Amino acid sequence: MDDAEQDPFPPAGVDLDHPSVARVYDFYLGGTANWAIDRAFGEKVLSVFPLLRPIAVANRLFLHRAVRHLVKLGVRQFVDVGSGVPTMGHTHQVADDLAPDSRVVYIDNEPVAVAHSKVLLEQHGDPARHAAINADLRNPDRLWQEVVRTGVIDLDEPIALLLIAVLHVQQPDADGVDVGPRALARYRELLPSGSYLALSHITDEGVPDEVAGKLVDLKRMYDTSSSPVVWRSHGEIGELFGDFELIDPGATWTTLWHPEETSPSAPVVEFATPNESVVWAGVGRKP
Numbered sequence: 578m579d580d581a582e583q584d585p586f587p588p589a590g591v592d593l594d595h596p597s598v599a600r601v602y603d604f605y606l607g608g609t610a611n612w613a614i615d616r617a618f619g620e621k622v623l624s625v626f627p628l629l630r631p632i633a634v635a636n637r638l639f640l641h642r643a644v645r646h647l648v649k650l651g652v653r654q655f656v657d658v659g660s661g662v663p664t665m666g667h668t669h670q671v672a673d674d675l676a677p678d679s680r681v682v683y684i685d686n687e688p689v690a691v692a693h694s695k696v697l698l699e700q701h702g703d704p705a706r707h708a709a710i711n712a713d714l715r716n717p718d719r720l721w722q723e724v725v726r727t728g729v730i731d732l733d734e735p736i737a738l739l740l741i742a743v744l745h746v747q748q749p750d751a752d753g754v755d756v757g758p759r760a761l762a763r764y765r766e767l768l769p770s771g772s773y774l775a776l777s778h779i780t781d782e783g784v785p786d787e788v789a790g791k792l793v794d795l796k797r798m799y800d801t802s803s804s805p806v807v808w809r810s811h812g813e814i815g816e817l818f819g820d821f822e823l824i825d826p827g828a829t830w831t832t833l834w835h836p837e838e839t840s841p842s843a844p845v846v847e848f849a850t851p852n853e854s855v856v857w858a859g860v861g862r863k864p
């Protein structure tokens with residue numbers, strides 16, 4: 578049977594003319610919420626830069642460790658923006674393991690990601706504690722209203738805002754300006770005091786020379802075929818935290834961020850050196 582014939586029927590509004598960041602990322606992680614066009618692009622990328630698969634897994638494992646760590650710090654509310662397809666453990670599953678009273682709202686603007694999160698929540702979620710919505714992070718006030726409307730999040734309590742591997746996808750406004758950093762500044766204002774921001778982002782600073790060359794190729798492939806991307810320096814990623822105070826150990830490579838929070842059942846990802854993981858990550862706390 579032709580590869581495309583095995584594909585699931587897509588939800589309404591799905592663009593199958595271009596590979597989607599969310600669906601290609603699902604392909605890297607070994608998920609099934611991807612279509613022939615996504616796999617063809619993903620395979621092309623992996624043939625040039627095979628390290629991207631362990632990089633994606635390491636990023637996802639950072640998300641898991643950050644959620645666990647935040648739960649241990651007392652956080653019970655998570656707003657996961659650009660949450661993606663629920664491949665390899667979704668935020669509420671990780672949080673529920675430690676804190677069955679935790680609450681999570683998922684947001685994405687890719688219909689497949691939202692549909693799959695909804696199906697998972699219908700089967701294994703609690704409507705009082707979990708929701709998934711389709712919204713665009715470029716409109717922070719509108720997105721925040723939608724989050725509030727779910728009734729899941731209490732704005733008087735600290736919230737962990739997750740923006741994991743999202744802001745290196747360019748966020749163009751009508752004039753083509755990348756408004757990701759500006760939108761994030763508004764989210765930082767909207768969060769109550771004592772809230773947290775967990776963020777990860779591809780950087781081309783401090784990576785091995787050979788990997789830096791692959792990042793140039795990777796950017797060219799995404800810019801011309803999927804969604805344009807941007808690699809930021811460590812300083813530029815640090816600026817995304819605004820006046821939030823980075824918690825220990827500060828911003829670092831995904832693999833080095835609280836490795837002790839790794840679940841015994843997590844897949845093992847190995848890099849020759851931590852900077853091969855190319856994703857710079859950290860968690861900041863709003864004063």
Ligand SMILES: C[S@@+](CC[C@H](N)C(=O)[O-])C[C@H]1O[C@@H](n2cnc3c(N)ncnc32)[C@H](O)[C@@H]1O
Nearest residue numbers: 599602659660661685686687713714741742743
């Ligand atoms: C690389 S995936 C990361 C998924 C997940 N956060 C993780 O790290 O495992 C990036 C996600 O951001 C979403 N995204 C990109 N731009 C967005 C926007 N403007 N509004 C909402 N979601 C967006 C994509 O659809 C995709 O699901």
